[in-house]
Amino acid sequence: APTCPAACSCSNQASRVVCTRRELLEVPASISVNTRYLNLQENHIQVIRTDTFKHLRHLEILQLSKNLVRKVEVGAFNGLPNLNTLELFDNRLTTVPTQAFEYLSKLRELWLRNNPIESIPSYAFNRVPSLRRLDLGELKRLEYISEAAFEGLVNLRYLNLGMCNLKDIPNLTALxxxxxxxxxxxxxxxxxxxxFQGLGSLRKLWLMHAHVGAIERNAFDDLKALEELNLAHNNLASLPHDLFTPLPRLERVHLNHNPWRCDCDVLWLSWWLKETVPSNTTCCARCHAPPPLRGRYIGELEQSHFTCYAPVIVEPPADLNVTEGMAAELKCRTGTAMTSVNWLTPNGTLMTHGSYRVRISVLHDGTLNFTNVTVQDTGQYTCMVTNAAGNT
Structure with missing residues (x-):
């Protein structure tokens, strides 16, 4: 009969082995070769040594969470060709044990949340391209994420980077x-x-309690498949005109618990909510200011609540003579940052904020920026600005 370590309980011909809360300092010896599920949670294990699980070729789920693991030796997970889920959350790892992930060719889920990991280096998960779910939440000591940290994760479907003290969104283009x-x-x-460049498959984006005070125009344009967006519990007073227009599949937006300022710049959002969630326009957000509208749902506002004016171009574009190869910019500044700015180029191309050609881009303030002017750029450029009341 298959053996069962003294500190563990085994069932299903020892395919299921549970050794939790036994104050173990090491992984027990003599775990049956039949084991498919091994739970070592809530012990005092500090080091996972090379070849510890080498004979467990049928193992699918390995739970090492809530230990004192500070070191995972290279080769610690050798001989686990069928491992599907590896849980290492609530431990004392200060680095991602990248080299230990070698040969885990079937690994689908990796849980590293709540470890004192300080940085995520380039190619940290390159050895496990099969990963579908990666949990890096609550890495409260995290200081640095490399530009190439997530390279190779071409099959990843779910990523948790919540509560990591991030001040910027890391480079996620590989995903x-x-x-x-x-x-x-x-x-x-x-x-x-x-x-969010490269995230053309993203369906759900959660940004709650993330101290977001402003979202620039076209910030979500890359998210063509987005269905659900959660912006609740932030510091948002307004959103740029037609922010959600490039998102054809968006149907669930959570905007509650933000200090919304209900003026003309919020009208587009009211209309969008009426059109997208007509059954439940109260779902989303209430006005914080001005006092007469405080507490009203944005989705129930009417244009009659405001006096709105078409946008004003404060600084119109001026004619420019430029030497070929030089940088140049055409200004088009409006009275408020929430209007949308579009440029019509001489060849009929429409460019909006956030759209990039090789040498030409529209900056956040509406300026059309050329890094390197060529003869082909010559011609008339037209600036058009839009808000809820009209175009200019």
Missing amino acids: VRLEELELSGNRLDLIRPGS
Whole structure:
């Protein structure tokens, strides 16, 4: 009969082995080769040594959470070709044990949350391209995420980076199949365009309690598949005109618990809510200011509540003569940052904030920026600005 370590309880011909809360300092010896599920949670294990699980070729789930693990030796998970889930949350790891992930060719889930990990280096998960779910939440000591940290994770569907004290959104362009992204509980004051570049498969984005005070125009333009967006419990007073227009599948937006300022700049949002969630316009957000509208639901506002004026171009574009190869910019400043700015180029292309050609981009203030002017750029450029009351 298959053996069962003294400190553990075994069932199903020892395919299920549970050794929790036994004050173990090491992984017990003589775990049966039949084991598929091994739970070592809530012990005092500090080091996972090389070849510890080498004979457990059928193992699918390995739970090492809530220990004192500070070191995972290279080769610690050798001989686990069928491992599907590896749980290491609530431990004392200060680095991602990248080299120990070698040969885990079937690993689908990796849980590293709540460890004192300080940095996520380049190619940290490159050895486990099969990963579908990666939990890096509550890494409260995290100081640095490399530009190439997530390279190779082409099958990842879910990523948790919540409560990691992030001040910026890291580079996630490698995550082409990512569907759910958790960024709540960080310190992301400003969301800029390009922050979500490459995330064309993302369906759910959570940004609750993330200290977000402003979202720039076109910040979400890359998220063509987005269905649900949670911006609750932030510091948002307004959103740029038509922020959600490039998101054809968006149907659930959580905007509650923000200090919304209900003026003309919020009208587009009221209309969008009426059109997208007509059954429940009270779902979302209440006005914080001005006092007469305080407590009213944004989705129930009417244009008659305001006197709105079409946007004013404060600084119109001026004619420019430029030497070829030089940088140049055409200004088009409006009275408020919440209007949308579009440029019509001489060849008929429409460019909006956040859209980038090789050498030409529209900056957040509406300026059309050229890094390197060529003869082909010559011609007339037209600036058009839009808000809820009209175009100019």
